[in-house]
Amino acid sequence: MGVDTFVGFGRGMSEQDKKERWLVAVTAGRWQMHGIRMAQRAGLRVFAVDGSDDAPGLAIADHAMVVDARSPQAVVEAVRGSGIEPSGAIAFVSEVGMLPASAVREQWRLPGHDSGVVRRLLDKQLQRELWDQAGVPSPQWRRAGSLAEVQTAVAELGLPVIIKPVDCAGSRGVTRVESKMEIADAVQKALSATRSGRLLVESFMEGVEYAVETFFHQGVAHVLAVTGKKKVPGSRGTVAMELATPDLPAAVVEKIGMTAVQALTALGYRDGPGHTEIILQSGDRPGLVETAGRGGGFMVFDAMAQMASGYDLPTACALQAVGLPPPSCVVDRQAVVLRFFPTVPGTVRRLDGFDEANRLPGVVTGSFMTVGSVVGVASCDGDRLGFILSRAATPAQAQTLADTAEAMIHIEIS
Structure with missing residues (x-):
């Protein structure tokens, strides 16, 4: 969609409107909405762009x-054509929007990272090269672009391996391969998900996976949350069904966060x-899976990071993006559980009980789909019916709250 096919929403902008402090939000899907709302609550005006007129x-x-939110040029032209003078640009939870947001920042000399940094954040091969140079603990890896190259990489690394695109998020196109018979299908899956045609083959790291939520300001990093992942059975460890505060020694949690x-x-x-995934291997050795210079989707950025830390991450990001100081980061740690209901093949016949569960103190729940939705096997992070998010003083208490909420929710698929 080109810039000549804009569709405007809301009222037209007056001269006074144009003088306000505007934040450009690149993409406006479900997981961008909380960031948009918090920016507005902080006193900013938000100009949102997305490739779909259904984006909420x-x-x-x-x-x-x-407008084509994947195109830096189209987004820059959209902002220029709007008549506003942007104060900042951001893609709260969207990898697709990160490069166009950087183009807006470069065009108007706004705060935040330029396209050079953003390209490093979007290219998993380039990340691996830089991490090797910096000595960041990582698996062995090879780049590939064809079945033959993948087969050569597997022969060098040995099975099992992870095959993934260099340019996808949300577990799309990722497969854990355990036998040579599975290589061709894994390559096809990865190539169908990538826009670049480039793949990574990585040695498999045995251990428990953890997610780390961070906030950086002027080079100073704050670790907001470290959560352990449980994976969907049958997904070979590629799709998460729960993130929860681990019962680990503080020194080990700190090591994961610092990685x-x-x-x-x-x-x-x-x-x-930042949203980073790390495997804790035997001997408490962290190994880096991947990282993203954005918030995590599916309630991680919206609510989990704040519930775990007491820090309002969306507001901090919005203010930072327009050059205003974010709130001081003082972390007040709480235990959390973020549990998902993965899809199974069929049609959703019943999906209720969320309102009742939301009455529990320290619990937030919600559905991602509706009755009548046709769903399949959970193969990526988007294959989720709903969530439970609980907070308590200890990991055990947070788990008990999540269990209580789950017992109140009814899901039927046939």
């Missing part, structure tokens, strides 16, 4: 346009949210 964030933004900080720092990252 467009309806709540102060001004919005439908995430090292990973982002090695890419030149200085400002903004």
Whole structure:
């Protein structure tokens, strides 16, 4: 969609509107909405762009346009054509929007990372190269672009391996391969997900996976949350069904968090949210899976990071993006559980009980789908029916709360 096919939302902008402090939000899907709302609550005006006129964030933004949000040029032209003078640009939880947001920042000389840093954040091969140079603990890996190259890489690394695109998020195109018979299908899956045609083959790291949520400001990193992952049975460890505060020694948790900080720092990252995945191997050795210079989706950025730390991450990111100081980061740790209901093949016949569960203190729940939705096997992070988010003083108490909430929720698929 070109810039000549804009669709405006809301009222037209007056001269006074144009003088306000505007934040450009690149993409406006479900997981961008909380960031948009918190920016507005902080006194900013939000100009949202997205490639779909159904994107819900467009309806709540102060001004919005439908434009190819993957195209840096199209987004820059959209902002220029709007008549506003942007104060900042951000892609709260969207990898697709990160490069166009950096183009807006470069065009108007706004705060935040330039396209050079952003390209490092989006290219998993380049990340691996930089991490190796910086000594960040990582698996062995090879780049590939064809079945033959993948087969050569597997022969060098040995099975099992992870095959993934260099340019996808949310577990799309990722497969754990355990036998030679599975290689061809894994390569096809990865190639169908990538826009670049480039793949990574990585040695498999045995251990428990952890997610780390961070916030950087002027090069200073704050670790907001470290959560252990449980995976969907049958997904071979590629799709998470729960993130929960681990019952680990403080020194081990700190080691996991610092590995995430090292990973982002090695890419030149200085400002903004971070979402990093790490495997804790035998001997408490961290191994880096991947990182992202954005918030985590599916309630991680919206609520989990704040519930775990007491820090308002979305507001901090919005203020930082327009050059205003974010709130001082004083972390008040709480135990959390973020549990998902993965899809199974069939049609959703019943999906209720969330309202009742939301009455529990320390619990937030919600559905991602509706009755009548046709769903399949959970193969990526998008294959989720709903969530439970609980908070308590200890990991055990948070788990008990999540269990209580789950017993109140009814899901039927046939």
